[in-house]
Amino acid sequence: MNKLVLNFKSKESKKIKNSKNYLGGKGANLSEMGRMGLPVPPGFTISTKVCEIFYQNKKKLNSKLLGEIKKELKIIEKDVSKKFGDLKNPLLLSVRSGARVSMPGMMDTILNLGLNDKTVVSLAKKTSNGRFAKDSYRRFIQMYGNVVMGVENYHFEELIENYKLTKGVLLDTDLDEDDWDGLIKDFKKVVKEKTKKDFPQNVYQQLFGAINAVFLSWESNRAKVYRKLNQIPSEWGTAVNVQSMVFGNMGSDCATGVVFTRNPSDGSNDIYGEYLINAQGEDVVAGTRTPQYITKKARLDAKVNELSMQETMPEVYKELFKILKKLEKHYKDMQDVEFTVENNKLWILQTRSGKRTAKSAVKIAVDMVKEKLISKKEAVLRIDPNSLDTLLHPTLDEKSSIEVIANGLPASPGAASGKVVFTSEEAERLNDMMQDVILVRLETSPEDIQGMHAAKGILTARGGMTSHAAVVARGMGRPCVSGSSEIDINYEQKIFKTSSKEIKEGDIITIDGSTGRIILGNVPTVKPEISGDFSKLMSWADNIRKLKVRTNSETPLDTKTARDFGAEGIGLCRTEHMFFDEERILSVREMILSKTQEDREKALKKLLPHQKKDFKEIFKIMHGLPVTVRLLDPPLHEFLPKSQKEISEVASVVGANIKEVESRIEELHEQNPMLGHRGCRLGISFPEIYEMQCRAIFEALCDLKNDKQKFAYPEIMIPLVSTEAEIKIMKNLVINTARKVQDENKIKIEFLVGTMIELPRAAIKAKDIAKHAEFFSFGTNDLTQTTFGISRDDSGKFLNDYIENKIFKVDPFVSIDEGVKDLVKIAVEKGKKQNKNIKLGICGEHGGDPKSINFCSKVGLNYVSCSPYRVPIARLAAAQAEIKK
Ligand code: PEP
Ligand code: MG
Helix, strand or coil: CCCCCEEEECCHHHHHCCHHHHHHHHEEEEHHHHHCCCCCCCCCEECCCHHHHHHHHHCCCHHHHHHHHHHHHHHHHHHHHCCCCCCCCECCCCEEEEEECCCCCCCCCCEECCCCHHHHHHHHHHHHHHHHHHHHHHHHHHHHHHHCCCCCCHHHHHHHHHHHHHHHHCCCCCHHHHHHHHHHHHHHHHHHHCCCCCCCCCHHHHHHHHHHHHHHHHCCCCHHHHHCCCCCCCCHHHEEEEEEEECCCCCCCEEEEECCCCCCCCCCCCCCEEEECCHHHHHHCCCCCCCCCCCCHHHHHCCCCCCHHEEEEEEHHHHHHHHHHHHHHHHHCEEEEEEECCCCCCEEEEEEEECHHHHHEEEHHHHHHHHHCCHHHHHHHHCHHHHHHHHCCCEECCCCCCEEEECEEEECEEEEEEEEEHHHHHHHHHHHHHCEEEEEECCCHHEEEEHHCCCCCCEEEECCCCCCCHHHHHHHHHEEEEEECCCEEEECEEEECCCCCCEEEECEEEEEEECCCCEEECCCEECCCHHHHHHHHHHHHHCCCCEEEEEECCCCCHHHHHHHHCCCCEEEEEEHHHCCCCHHHHHHHEEEEHCHHHHHHHHHHHHHHHHHHHHHHHHHHHHCCCCEEEECCCCCHHHHHCCHHHHHHHHHCCCHHHHHHHHHHHHHCCCCCCCCCHHHHHHHHHHHHHHHHHEEEEEEEHHHHCCCCCCCCCEEEEECCHHHHHHHHHHHHHHHHHHHHHHHCCCCHHHHHHEECCCHHHHHHHHHCCCCEEEECCCHHCCCHHHHHHCCCCHHHHHHHHHCCCCCCHHHHCCCCCHHHHHHHHHHHHHHHHCCCEEEECCCCHHHHHHHHHHHHHHHEEEECCHHHHHHHHHHHHHHHHHHH
């Protein structure tokens, strides 16, 4: 087993595999910098393993560990010739968290540890700077009091403000030694008052208290929220770094700052950062004083008079510049570096990969290839595929101030502002009048499709990430926040309430589908800009990947968008979505309500030309590429009228009375429609529906061929199959209909017939099913639903509890679950055993999720299919999966 506490210079840390996992990102980098010979203040790292032990040990540090920490302290004491708690030459420490990946500002830090009523006097004497010593002590009491002892920070800030007011000064720097002395007394009083405990004078008690607090901050609310947003597993834990202090606040030859080796917002190759003379790290972040620029160029660009570091400390700047270049070369990535200058001596406190916008990530990766720092493969690996989302959708202008009134699930990325409407009709009406609207619904249904199209964004109170609203919105590229249980909708009063606000129809809100925020009023958005670098990176990815990327699309518009984004065919055309048009839905209702097969066929005849027209368009756009058309899937009652107005409309068209229509609706009602009369079960009961759809497909193809137009390769897909008999019967139906149409037209068309694998039985019995299927497409939405027995539509209500209780790491409807993976593996194996040429793909929402795509690549699928706006993400993820193989 590795040592639990490791000195930065320890040779042992070099041997640790995955040192970031064990030492945390900060600890691993500190020890690496130490070994590179950079000026790093001496210190040690308490490993993430200790965090695990800490939580197992009822949140206590065991005595063996305390012994090891004391031993390591001795080494630092020797290194810096100072002693912890010493009255002549006291060693002061910083205690900081450091998880595997950086979680900026999410966990706790304590500086100046080791000061007490006595050591502060020796520090003053030794530095001949009483003001500095007192200022450091009051900072320590404030930080420790807040972080370890739980005193709210505003109590301390209030005291400082009162002091300044009484003295008639504006800045902290205007307070002198005596002022800080007075404040130290007041601070200690506040601590005693609020905690009933004295501020600890024993330096070891201080140290162990601080380490404890950093471990505890791993489970703080803000850390938990950050982890959830960034999919960081809670079992990773944090490491703790204990380091000797260096001071940027000992006078005008001291400073502290943060600097990026390249510009993190646009990616340009200029160092970019801020610093403050005579200050400590937290002053730069806290915003109490305005920091100055590091380079003269940045200062001039910003038209600021206060001199840059390059001008005030030219020698130190030169050294810093050299170190930054060295660090970038060493890590081969843009770095975010914290430094301190103590009496003109530069110290590097930490380095890490700098957080950056997607735009700058792409530019930096492409530039680094040009500079021969990294290979094309590395550049492709550098970009988080999900981050590309922000390059493909309008995003909120983060510079504007916003008021978040509630939150929901980030169901479809992008931001949109508009007037609140509660019905699709109103959305369409206002859209026709060129007004932007946000459609707010409890949940959406196929009925709402027009309204969703008319709206700039969609907000629902119910439904998860694969709810109708989410799937359709993603397909359309409409921003959507779904399943916001924080909003309470009242359709009758045309209002929705949040805990703080009441929003009426017509009020303007903004939704941010990338984060799930619901915001009051209008927020300006920034239009995406797809730069030359972006397409260059994508072409590198395309050259690497083997997995094909198709799209889920059923409208010509979406198909065109997906094609422009590089889709190599359609993996799922949900034909029922083609019925949602106002005119068509009436014929669909007529078909459903028909009492005889004859009547039903009459109604189907009306639908045929519409489907045929859509297919023609889609086949044309995707010419030369495969298009998988799925026959009708959802239960029929989804298409039935709901309002009285709709019921009477249908009744008059089909010549029935309202009672008859109502009783048919009643008849079709199902307790569990997701497990009911849907998928190929409809084709078994009403073969004429599937026949009409097949006829529309093949007539469209024959027309195109007759017109000498180029067209796509059709693949006809049967949904929700679980038995061999189902696929056998359905395949015959498809082949017979295709043959009929081809004979009528005297034209031969090549096509495939296959099935979705979206039920556990289908996966397990894949060998039998593959006897009749030329392809499998994994419908992992239904496969996840049926594997867990968790309804796709209702899971939003309780999924959060599952994630909070660590039952799920992530929503299994977003990233493919291990159990579902096993079923896919079984089906792939058995399917291939029966038919080694079987074509394999995925068309569930997971087809656009990078982690799931990695699995698809490993398990040997031929393609993934996802919504149009995720196509570039999938292309990049597929390339990354290939590299990682
Ligand atoms: C699926 O179940 O994964 C699938 C793609 O089909 P749908 O979402 O239309 O049920
Ligand atoms: Mg399905």
